Amino acid sequence: xxxxxxxxxxxxxxxxxxxxxxxxxxxxxxxxxxxxxxxxxxxxxxxxxxxxxxxxxxxxxxxxxxxxxxxxxxxxxxxxxxxxxxxxxxxxxxxxxxxxxxxxxxxxxxxxxxxxxxxxxxxxxxxxxxxxxxxxxxxxxxxxxxxxxxxxxxxxxxxxxxxxxxxxxxxxxxxxxxxxxxxxxxxxxxxxxxxxxxxxxxxxxxxxxxxxxxxxxxxxxxxxxxxxxxxxxxxxxxxxxxxxxxxxxxxxxxxxxxxxxxxxxxxxxxxxxxxxxxxxxxxxxxxxxxxxxxxxxxxxxxxxxxxxxxxxxxxxxxxxxxxxxxxxxxxxxxxxxxxxxxxxxxxxxxxxxxxxxxxxxxxxxxxxxxxxxxxxxxxxxxxxxxxxxxxxxxxxxxxxxxxxxxxxxxxxxxxxxxxxxxxxxxxxxxxxxxxxxxxxxxxxxxxxxxxxxxxxxxxxxxxxxxxxxxxxxxxxxxxxxxxxxx
Numbered sequence: 001x002x003x004x005x006x007x008x009x010x011x012x013x014x015x016x017x018x019x020x021x022x023x024x025x026x027x028x029x030x031x032x033x034x035x036x037x038x039x040x041x042x043x044x045x046x047x048x049x050x051x052x053x054x055x056x057x058x059x060x061x062x063x064x065x066x067x068x069x070x071x072x073x074x075x076x077x078x079x080x081x082x083x084x085x086x087x088x089x090x091x092x093x094x095x096x097x098x099x100x101x102x103x104x105x106x107x108x109x110x111x112x113x114x115x116x117x118x119x120x121x122x123x124x125x126x127x128x129x130x131x132x133x134x135x136x137x138x139x140x141x142x143x144x145x146x147x148x149x150x151x152x153x154x155x156x157x158x159x160x161x162x163x164x165x166x167x168x169x170x171x172x173x174x175x176x177x178x179x180x181x182x183x184x185x186x187x188x189x190x191x192x193x194x195x196x197x198x199x200x201x202x203x204x205x206x207x208x209x210x211x212x213x214x215x216x217x218x219x220x221x222x223x224x225x226x227x228x229x230x231x232x233x234x235x236x237x238x239x240x241x242x243x244x245x246x247x248x249x250x251x252x253x254x255x256x257x258x259x260x261x262x263x264x265x266x267x268x269x270x271x272x273x274x275x276x277x278x279x280x281x282x283x284x285x286x287x288x289x290x291x292x293x294x295x296x297x298x299x300x301x302x303x304x305x306x307x308x309x310x311x312x313x314x315x316x317x318x319x320x321x322x323x324x325x326x327x328x329x330x331x332x333x334x335x336x337x338x339x340x341x342x343x344x345x346x347x348x349x350x351x352x353x354x355x356x357x358x359x360x361x362x363x364x365x366x367x368x369x370x371x372x373x374x375x376x377x378x379x380x381x382x383x384x385x386x387x388x389x390x391x392x393x394x395x396x397x398x399x400x401x402x403x404x405x406x407x408x409x410x411x412x413x414x415x416x417x418x419x420x421x422x423x424x425x426x427x428x429x430x431x432x433x434x435x436x437x438x439x440x441x442x443x444x445x446x447x448x449x450x451x452x453x454x455x456x457x458x459x460x461x462x463x464x465x466x467x468x469x470x471x472x473x474x475x476x477x478x479x480x481x482x483x484x485x486x
Contacts, residue, residue: 155174219329
């Protein structure tokens, strides 16, 4: 028996609602053809049926969500006006973000009982924009790209429950792919939005730094991490970005909302004029099958009239710069936990904290210089090109029981994050990036193509992503119905 199948909307009314895109669901909410409670009840039924296999949404607020849905202000049928962009749509929130009355565990036993009193500014803004938080999604412990922890266990891939969902926004991506929610939050440091999107056959966008204000942090000026949207299609991601993007003085890097909504980039999508493609950024290895799928997908732009070239900026120094700057960030944020809780922290995080604490000012200064030089080369590249395309991940989804890949096509890797280089090197640029599903391996594992846009070019990037998605129709392959593994 196949381990996967698509939802058949004719099976039940519940599945029909769960199969709607977020954009379609919001449209129906605004027309009062469905209610927020209809969607909440449909999602709860779906979660109770599907999540025992996937384990994507371990923290739930079902009754509170039902109460909010019943009391949600109704749209005016004459104007289709409803509070906010999302109009009563249920969403999932990643367990790195605070939701009032729920624990924020970060996937760590240290914080398993950490019930918070207030939603953070990212979540509170989505709630003001009409989102109803239904559940929190599973994450790796503190950081990482395979979603497992000792608090809630591993999240399994709806395409094949024996496979990893990536991370760290793995629970969010799996919940979307399995039809449990319509939108989900994510955040991204080294690829945490993009990698799980690729592995689960959905869309994840890392917006430009400052596009979406971030929760209050001990490192408010750090530009490596962002908050961003996840959905089953590009249009849904654009809708969620409209709900997220605004200025908030509590994030000193944030900047004002764009004058034209991002959904307009999808409604009036245009192909880029010139696209550069690289399988490996010139600095690493990629599985041959992944490279073939992504090259073929990029050629779809040529059929739209774009010039597609094998060209990319020089990304030399990217490995060193990111590893150093990430270690510095992790040490600053998590370093104080080592003395009191070392035995309760996973070894990969201990390694990263200790690396950050041990490196000196010379290493950090060199990393900053390398990052600046890399950005200048990328900026020059975008003087000629509109988009840079490359695989999102160098390896297709791997077994969920494996902590992380240790080689790529037989070449050993030096650290537990080296297989993520295609996303983390692009993080250094601060440019917007999006992962769009573009195909399956011969054995049915999803593959995403990563598109990098110009600095602050989120609008144009969404348009290019929409054109690519429409040419491939991969969005029609989700939601999935997972079966019990084994």
